[in-house]
Amino acid sequence: MPEPLHFKPVRLSETTITELMIPSYSNFGGKIHGGILLSLMDKVAYVCAAKHAGNYCVTASIDTVDFLAPIEVGELVSLMASVNYVGNTSLVVGIRVVSENVKNNSTNHTNTSYFTMVAKNEFNLPTQVPGLILESQNEVRRFVEAIRRKELRQNYRQEVEQIKAPLNYEKYEHLLVGERCKLAVDIR
Numbered sequence: 001m002p003e004p005l006h007f008k009p010v011r012l013s014e015t016t017i018t019e020l021m022i023p024s025y026s027n028f029g030g031k032i033h034g035g036i037l038l039s040l041m042d043k044v045a046y047v048c049a050a051k052h053a054g055n056y057c058v059t060a061s062i063d064t065v066d067f068l069a070p071i072e073v074g075e076l077v078s079l080m081a082s083v084n085y086v087g088n089t090s091l092v093v094g095i096r097v098v099s100e101n102v103k104n105n106s107t108n109h110t111n112t113s114y115f116t117m118v119a120k121n122e123f124n125l126p127t128q129v130p131g132l133i134l135e136s137q138n139e140v141r142r143f144v145e146a147i148r149r150k151e152l153r154q155n156y157r158q159e160v161e162q163i164k165a166p167l168n169y170e171k172y173e174h175l176l177v178g179e180r181c182k183l184a185v186d187i188r
């Protein structure tokens with residue numbers, strides 16, 4: 001008989017990874033590659049999600065990644081992750097990324113992102129995750145914000161499906177006015 005699923009507090013899976021930005025992480029401009037940061041974010045999201053789920057997890061989606069400020073070689077980057085929301089088999093990990101220059105004692109908030117992770121069982125099928133015990137007002141706020149983002153994403157998906165519908169050129173021709181394109185094809 002399977003054990004009854006339990007609830008876990010957010011703090012039990014909170015995870016911080018701090019990594020030194022070494023020269024091989026940089027791009028031609030001498031700043032840190034966005035892809036390096038994404039990889040670190042995926043790593044911390046996995047650790048946090050797997051600790052809460054007690055299972056292997058996969059990344060289902062990432063809710064916006066805006067690079068707010070460049071990161072320099074030699075800086076320390078800390079990625080702070082916590083479970084913001086749990087669904088049935090999925091959970092949302094919020095990640096705050098901060099870079100730190102130890103020489104001048106300055107810090108910079110460079111990213112905040114939300115990773116949706118899905119727990120998998122031994123048959124590689126989505127499996128239920130424990131519920132979440134919310135112990136602070138911040139945790140309640142994050143949980144509610146995640147619900148709102150989920151709703152927004154559902155509406156966004158429906159709108160995107162409509163964009164993919166066959167284009168009615170007469171209806172949308174005005175969108176091209178002022179854009180930096182030249183029509184070299186008859187669209188009527």
Ligand SMILES: CC(C)(COP(=O)(O)OP(=O)(O)OC[C@H]1O[C@@H](n2cnc3c(N)ncnc32)[C@H](O)[C@@H]1OP(=O)(O)O)[C@@H](O)C(=O)NCCC(=O)NCCS
Nearest residue numbers: 058059060061062086087088089090091116117118119126
């Ligand atoms: C994500 C994945 C597990 C979903 O599988 P699925 O068969 O569609 O499963 P379900 O429809 O039952 O959805 C499972 C959960 O994932 C959520 N989910 C599925 N696709 C999602 C998406 N694109 N964004 C956010 N959540 C998603 C569902 O809402 C559901 O959540 P809930 O159980 O909490 O309500 C599956 O598509 C997968 O394995 N993808 C590859 C993941 C991977 O390899 N990631 C690494 C990237 S290289």
